[in-house]
Amino acid sequence: MNRYILALDQGTTSSRAIIFDKRQSIIAMAQRELQQIFPQEGWVEQDPMEIYASQYAVMMEAVTKSGIDIREIAAIGITNQRETAVVWDRTTGRPVYNAIVWQCRRTSDLVAALVRDGHGDYIREATGLVPDAYFSGPKIKWILDNVEGAGDKAARSELLFGTVDTWLIWKLTNGQVHATDYTNASRTMLYNIHTLSWDDRLLELQGIPRDMLPEVHPSSHIYGYVPLQGVIVPIAGVAGDQQAALFGQTCFYEGEAKNTYGTGCFLLMNTGDTPVVSRNGLITTIAAGASEKIAYALEGSVFTGGAVVQWLRDEMRFFSDSADAEFLACKVRDTGGVYLVPAFTGLGAPYWDMYARGIVVGLTRGTKREHIIRAALESIAYQSYDLVAAMERDTGTPLNALSVDGGASQNSFLMQFQADLLGRDVLRPRVYETTALGAAYLAGLAVGMWRGLDEIKRLWSMEHRFEPNMDEARRTGLLDGWRRAVGHCLGWRE
Numbered sequence: 001m002n003r004y005i006l007a008l009d010q011g012t013t014s015s016r017a018i019i020f021d022k023r024q025s026i027i028a029m030a031q032r033e034l035q036q037i038f039p040q041e042g043w044v045e046q047d048p049m050e051i052y053a054s055q056y057a058v059m060m061e062a063v064t065k066s067g068i069d070i071r072e073i074a075a076i077g078i079t080n081q082r083e084t085a086v087v088w089d090r091t092t093g094r095p096v097y098n099a100i101v102w103q104c105r106r107t108s109d110l111v112a113a114l115v116r117d118g119h120g121d122y123i124r125e126a127t128g129l130v131p132d133a134y135f136s137g138p139k140i141k142w143i144l145d146n147v148e149g150a151g152d153k154a155a156r157s158e159l160l161f162g163t164v165d166t167w168l169i170w171k172l173t174n175g176q177v178h179a180t181d182y183t184n185a186s187r188t189m190l191y192n193i194h195t196l197s198w199d200d201r202l203l204e205l206q207g208i209p210r211d212m213l214p215e216v217h218p219s220s221h222i223y224g225y226v227p228l229q230g231v232i233v234p235i236a237g238v239a240g241d242q243q244a245a246l247f248g249q250t251c252f253y254e255g256e257a258k259n260t261y262g263t264g265c266f267l268l269m270n271t272g273d274t275p276v277v278s279r280n281g282l283i284t285t286i287a288a289g290a291s292e293k294i295a296y297a298l299e300g301s302v303f304t305g306g307a308v309v310q311w312l313r314d315e316m317r318f319f320s321d322s323a324d325a326e327f328l329a330c331k332v333r334d335t336g337g338v339y340l341v342p343a344f345t346g347l348g349a350p351y352w353d354m355y356a357r358g359i360v361v362g363l364t365r366g367t368k369r370e371h372i373i374r375a376a377l378e379s380i381a382y383q384s385y386d387l388v389a390a391m392e393r394d395t396g397t398p399l400n401a402l403s404v405d406g407g408a409s410q411n412s413f414l415m416q417f418q419a420d421l422l423g424r425d426v427l428r429p430r431v432y433e434t435t436a437l438g439a440a441y442l443a444g445l446a447v448g449m450w451r452g453l454d455e456i457k458r459l460w461s462m463e464h465r466f467e468p469n470m471d472e473a474r475r476t477g478l479l480d481g482w483r484r485a486v487g488h489c490l491g492w493r494e
């Protein structure tokens, strides 16, 4: 009998594979960090072959660790860092260039030109997105325009494009399937989220041939089959990681929301069958669903969340293990007036400034390493606060509490500070690998492992509730300082 789901979570920092049973217990897990390539200031790349190889390796490692028979795996669910663009040769299967990562800013001027030429409103209406270098379309255009021979090859239908899910599906099925799901398509700035089709006007504007693009399916769907040690296992669930996390947190119904603290921070609210248009700097996107019926979400995207901790670890060398950030931050009573705005790759929602860059302000002769570490952690909470405030202004409804997940949500200092800033409870679930869990649910629903959403909803359970504990004067004073700090970093590169 098939009893397990194998979830592949290809995130920005690492590739992970997790085997879940029907009660959402983790049977085995494997993880590998991924090399980040920074070829120029503001550019971010990854090696697509490393993405695939690391994902394949952790998949096999998790299977081996679990000791289960592969025939007991009912399905594979895939979830992925979104927007990151891979272009490869459809015959040889070789990428023509590195993957251009969602954080990369190389297409800022290209996007600014689209807006200057008067296409901004159409992009917003058709795709639900704010025109920004974040999204995939301009990254594809950059590859076609700048990699030798790529434009000609694309014109001869020799190239394929995919977000990371598509690349993994294509590799895992030995080049049999070129497909993506609605959630990933909705991040390309090429997909019309109302007509549910690739948008000819946007393709033409960005010079992208339609035959490079994958087929688009619902998130819970049989995409193809993966040969695993002689057994054929279906890929039955695919979703961008933030939509998968929304699903994994069981936010199935209108008004339910979560915030994920991974490389970036992403607040998503399910808005049901209504594509809500933000007036406060959020974007409209497609949510992962268990059926053909489309649900939409309102999203606030912060580009540098947990990544600021990685920066302190790898570039500043303030500590060697990210978990130590909490201990070090708690060695000082406050930041000593220091603010760090980690606009390393510009600022996303609600500011949308492709030219902002990071700053540390408020330094004094007494500033210590610990103050900066604390300011870095607090910056994650401030940015998330800005998202919640924008979402509440858009929907006119205050969130009762904030459900959280992702790697940095394990930092209890950060979660407590988040509750203090918001003046709202922060709820951390027992399974914080919610992204992988969401992909597992989507796959499991497609193959009948779970009967329906209500059965899954009952599985959610809380590990910790963080309750606010900060007086109002201090809270408003801190937020005021944050706003002033942000003001200093906007437009820096211009």
Ligand SMILES: Nc1ncnc2c1ncn2[C@@H]1O[C@H](COP(=O)(O)OP(=O)(O)O)[C@@H](O)[C@H]1O
Pocket (backbone or CB within 6 Å): 010, 011, 012, 013, 014, 261, 262, 263, 264, 305, 306, 307, 308, 309, 310, 322, 323, 324, 325, 326, 406, 407, 408, 409, 410, 411
């Ligand atoms: N204890 C911690 N405190 C703060 N940040 C952390 C901690 N542990 C991990 N992180 C951060 O969380 C991120 C990894 O979270 P994860 O959900 O795996 O992200 P992704 O899916 O983007 O790869 C990294 O950026 C890392 O710096």
Ligand SMILES: O=P(O)(O)OC[C@H](O)CO
Pocket (backbone or CB within 6 Å): 011, 012, 013, 080, 081, 082, 083, 102, 240, 241, 242, 262, 263, 264, 265, 301
């Ligand atoms: O790698 P994560 O989990 O921070 O997610 C990245 C997002 O999908 C980018 O949109």
